[in-house]
Amino acid sequence: MENTDSIKGIIFDYGGTIDSRGMHWSIIIGEGYRHAGLHIDDDAFREAYVFAERELARTRHILPGHTFLDLMLIKIRIELQALVSAGVLAEGDAERYIAPIARYCYDSARTTIETVRPTLQALAARYPMVLVSNFYGNINSVLADFKLDTYFRTVIESAVVGVRKPDPAIFMLGVEALGLPPEQVLVVGDSLKKDILPARSIRCHTAWLKGRGWTSEEDSATDPDIITDLSELKKFL
Numbered sequence: 001m002e003n004t005d006s007i008k009g010i011i012f013d014y015g016g017t018i019d020s021r022g023m024h025w026s027i028i029i030g031e032g033y034r035h036a037g038l039h040i041d042d043d044a045f046r047e048a049y050v051f052a053e054r055e056l057a058r059t060r061h062i063l064p065g066h067t068f069l070d071l072m073l074i075k076i077r078i079e080l081q082a083l084v085s086a087g088v089l090a091e092g093d094a095e096r097y098i099a100p101i102a103r104y105c106y107d108s109a110r111t112t113i114e115t116v117r118p119t120l121q122a123l124a125a126r127y128p129m130v131l132v133s134n135f136y137g138n139i140n141s142v143l144a145d146f147k148l149d150t151y152f153r154t155v156i157e158s159a160v161v162g163v164r165k166p167d168p169a170i171f172m173l174g175v176e177a178l179g180l181p182p183e184q185v186l187v188v189g190d191s192l193k194k195d196i197l198p199a200r201s202i203r204c205h206t207a208w209l210k211g212r213g214w215t216s217e218e219d220s221a222t223d224p225d226i227i228t229d230l231s232e233l234k235k236f237l
Contacts, residue, residue, distance in 0.1 A: 007205060007237050009178035010123060011171065013189035014133040018116060018148070019068075019109040022190040022211030022228070029076070032104035038097050044088045052078040062136035067145040068109055071138060072102035113146050119230045124151040127237075132174040132187075134158040134165050134194070153177065165194040168201045175204065186236055192221055207236050 012018060020028055026049050033040055040048075052075050056062060061074050076098050083089040123129060131152045133139055137159035143149040154177040158164040161173060175182050182203040189195020189208065196206045210226045213219050227233065 006184050007127070007186045008184040009128045009130070009180045009186075011130050011132050011174040011178070011185055011187045011199070011204070012152070013187075013191070013195050014131055014135065014139060014142075016190035016211075017188060017195075017209050018120070018230075019112050019146075020190075020211070021112055021116075022209035024190075024212060024214045025105075026214060027212050028105055028108050029079075029101070032076075032101040032108075033097070035104050036097050036100040038089075038101070040083065040088060044083060044086060047086070048079040048082040048088075051082040056136055060137070062138050064138050065141050066136075066138040068142045069102060069106040069145075071136060071142070072105045073098060076101045076105075110146065113148065116230045117148075119233065120148070120151050123233065123237075128153050128178055130174045130177045131155045132165075132170055165191070166198045168198040171199050171204065172202055175202065186233075188230070188233065192218065192223060196223065196225065205236065207233055 016022060016025060026046065029049065030045060033045065055078050056075065061078070062071055066074070080089060080094040080097060084091050084094050129152050131139070131143070131154070133156070135157045137157065139155055139157045140149065143152070143155065154174075156170060156173050156177065158170060161170065163170040163173070171187060172182075175185050178185060183205075186205045186207060187195060187199035189199070189206075190211065192208060196208045199206050206225050208223050208226050209230065210228060
């Protein structure tokens with residue numbers, strides 16, 4: 001996207017965009033496994049990761065007051081239990097890995113957030129900002145714990161509003177919260193399919209924070225609006 005004076009508000013994605021530099025969270029969790037001394041076959045890990053995501057979607061394990069550390073403790077427990085059920089991990093070994101893996105992930109998010117905080121502060125001083133996220137129902141607690149809650153006029157969370165990306169309707173809720181036409185809104189996200197394409201479909205401007213993705217297809221994709229660091233957003237504004 002070329003430089004434009006038409007941007008009057010910004011919609012941010014959260015997970016993968018603000019807390020991991022565009023890197024898919026499965027990669028960071030995998031690093032957490034290895035850091036804790038747990039070495040799992042890639043296919044088995046991915047199956048456990050997907051199992052946990054589906055379990056969290058169908059059963060309310062995450063409560064509104066849970067922080068990101070709480071979330072990770074619950075999520076990693078479910079993943080490791082899936083590995084035990086698959087015979088990949090011994091029953092007695094799972095428990096000792098949960099806390100160190102969860103802590104690694106939490107610390108990774110906190111470190112990343114501190115690096116992007118100056119950019120968020122500068123943008124929030126100039127533009128109204130809204131957060132639009134596929135999350136588990138506790139995003140406000142996560143934002144408060146990381147001291148990010150003051151940057152966003154409104155938070156639109158899939159578990160609360162009942163709409164999930166890539167449905168463009170969730171981005172339209174963000175546009176409406178800003179009180180602007182879509183053509184004056186910049187959407188910043190880490191997923192081409194879940195953030196960038198649906199946002200464009202409602203005529204928003206877009207910035208794709210591209211890191212390592214879930215699939216090789218995502219990694220090989222290209223786009224005119226790619227950035228590799230949130231500090232590069234200045235060229236869109």
